[in-house]
Amino acid sequence: MLKRTTGRLLLTLLVITGLAGTLNNSSLSQRERKQAIQLIKNSRAEIFSSLHGLSERQINYKPAKETLSIGELIMNMVALEIKCSEEIKTSLEKPSESEDRLKIAVTDEQLLANNNYSLCQAVITDNMKKKMWKGPSEALKKFNAMRNNHIKYVRTSTEDLRNHVVSTPAGWIDCYQYYLLLADRSYYVAEKINEIKRSPSFPKK
Numbered sequence: 001m002l003k004r005t006t007g008r009l010l011l012t013l014l015v016i017t018g019l020a021g022t023l024n025n026s027s028l029s030q031r032e033r034k035q036a037i038q039l040i041k042n043s044r045a046e047i048f049s050s051l052h053g054l055s056e057r058q059i060n061y062k063p064a065k066e067t068l069s070i071g072e073l074i075m076n077m078v079a080l081e082i083k084c085s086e087e088i089k090t091s092l093e094k095p096s097e098s099e100d101r102l103k104i105a106v107t108d109e110q111l112l113a114n115n116n117y118s119l120c121q122a123v124i125t126d127n128m129k130k131k132m133w134k135g136p137s138e139a140l141k142k143f144n145a146m147r148n149n150h151i152k153y154v155r156t157s158t159e160d161l162r163n164h165v166v167s168t169p170a171g172w173i174d175c176y177q178y179y180l181l182l183a184d185r186s187y188y189v190a191e192k193i194n195e196i197k198r199s200p201s202f203p204k205k
Contacts, residue, residue, distance in 0.1 A: 036154045044144070047143070050190040051193065059071040070193050074139055074193075075136055078143045079139075088175050088178050091164045096160045103165055103167075104171075105171060150179060161176040
């Protein structure tokens with residue numbers, strides 16, 4: 001009797017273990033986690049490097065009337081990252097649909113190799129920005145905190161980011177790719193900041 005009970009217990013544990021393994025099959029691989037975390041960290045570092053040592057005058061400088069200042073670029077970047085992060089959260093709250101993956105037309109590599117950056121063109125109104133912070137410095141604190149949260153989430157999440165699919169200006173992508181795109185677009189913003197700094201009329205200090 002004891003052997004039969006023990007056998008059933010072992011079988012139950014094996015089944016539970018097997019099911020747990022099956023449920024976790026849809027979570028991110030270690031390679032995927034490492035790729036995303038590295039991109040999130042490196043692109044954040046690129047932003048802060050591009051801003052290092054800038055004065056308030058330099059941050060508010062505009063090469064032309066119709067162009068954005070460095071400060072405005074930063075506030076737009078952070079406002080859009082908040083908006084996109086909310087879209088990821090909304091998608092993950094819904095049931096995953098593996099069939100939706102058929103809508104995705106690009107691989108991770110193709111997504112990151114695309115220099116179109118259509119996601120960066122989304123309109124962020126002044127009213128939206130005013131509700132979030134007082135200026136670029138406050139926006140950067142929010143940006144840094146969000147990136148820390150993204151790193152923690154990607155490192156530990158067991159959610160099925162691959163089968164939650166979102167329609168974006170960059171096309172249909174899954175939630176994992178959305179994290180990659182959000183991180184990668186910071187390189188675009190950093191390059192825009194460096195372009196302004198290279199302007200002949202950029203203030204010396």
